Amino acid sequence: xxxxxxxxxxxxxxxxxxxxxxxxxxxxxxxxxxxxxxxxxxxxxxxxxxxxxxxxxxxxxxxxxxxxxxxxxxxxxxxxxxxxxxxxxxxxxxxxxxxxxxxxxxxxxxxxxxxxxxxxxxxxxxxxxxxxxxxxxxxxxxxxxxxxxxxxxxxxxxxxxxxxxxxxxxxxxxxxxxxxxxxxxxxxxxxxxxxxxxxxxxxxxxxxxxxxxxxxxxxxx
Numbered sequence: 001x002x003x004x005x006x007x008x009x010x011x012x013x014x015x016x017x018x019x020x021x022x023x024x025x026x027x028x029x030x031x032x033x034x035x036x037x038x039x040x041x042x043x044x045x046x047x048x049x050x051x052x053x054x055x056x057x058x059x060x061x062x063x064x065x066x067x068x069x070x071x072x073x074x075x076x077x078x079x080x081x082x083x084x085x086x087x088x089x090x091x092x093x094x095x096x097x098x099x100x101x102x103x104x105x106x107x108x109x110x111x112x113x114x115x116x117x118x119x120x121x122x123x124x125x126x127x128x129x130x131x132x133x134x135x136x137x138x139x140x141x142x143x144x145x146x147x148x149x150x151x152x153x154x155x156x157x158x159x160x161x162x163x164x165x166x167x168x169x170x171x172x173x174x175x176x177x178x179x180x181x182x183x184x185x186x187x188x189x190x191x192x193x194x195x196x197x198x199x200x201x202x203x204x205x206x207x208x209x210x211x212x213x214x215x216x217x218x219x220x221x
Contacts, residue, residue: 010051015179017048017073017186025175025193026076037076038068048072048185072183093174095136097122102177104141105203109163110155111146119143125166127152136168164199173200184208 015028018037021044029037035054037043048071056066093099100122107114110123123142126132129152140162142150150158169177172193176182182190187204194201 012052014051014072014181014183016051016070017175017179017189019073019075021075021077023075023193025172025190027175028179029074031070034070034074035068037074038070042076042078044075044077046071046074047189049183072186073189091171092136093169093171095134095139099169099174099177100136100139101141103167103169103173103200104164107141107163108143108146109140109166110142110150110160112163113143115143121147123147123150125162126154130154137166140164140166167199169200170195170198173198176200176204 012031015030016034018026018029018034020026031052031054034052038054039056050069051072052070054068054070056068058065097120098117101117101120105114106117106120108120120141121144123140123146124132124134125138125140128134132138146160150160155162170193172190176187176190176194179186187208191201191204191208194204
């Protein structure tokens with residue numbers, strides 16, 4: 001397929017959520033990869049809204065042109081490694097600043113300021129010098145001022161209180177953290193795979209409820 005028509009005003013940069021046939025979220029793919037999955041017959045079923053209509057070549061025997069509607073969520077067949085490992089409590093996603101900052105909502109977990117990416121840093125709650133490790137449960141988002149003030153001390157030693165307890169995201173949560181411009185139907189789908197006790201689940205659910213309430217107020221105005 002060599003042409004694409006944008007449907008419902010979604011840009012071609014909009015990511016598609018790929019799952020396995022059981023519904024386990026696997027990864028984000030772009031429209032080109034989605035087209036390949038459709039073309040090779042690996043799409044078992046789809047969910048969500050239609051993002052794009054892709055046009056391919058013309059069939060010589062029928063004279064009809066290939067048209068594929070790509071949805072925001074596609075379930076695929078084929079080998080996906082060991083999905084059981086992704087569901088287990090032992091799974092630990094790669095740690096990087098982009099997903100860490102998003103886990104913490106771009107908040108400094110010491111002073112509570114929400115700041116842009118470039119003004120944030122990774123702080124080790126228990127510093128390396130005191131036996132700490134570079135792992136999810138020992139790192140938080142911090143503004144540079146708070147990070148410098150804390151230095152090589154624990155929060156208790158520095159007299160600084162953490163606003164939230166750091167945690168390791170599950171695989172489904174990590175997929176969300178890696179996403180860009182996650183759509184409402186994709187968010188709802190991913191939330192169903194988050195642990196209900198997860199701080200991320202609670203925060204995103206509050207955000208969704210806030211948006212619904214805001215729309216209701218607008219309709220009543």
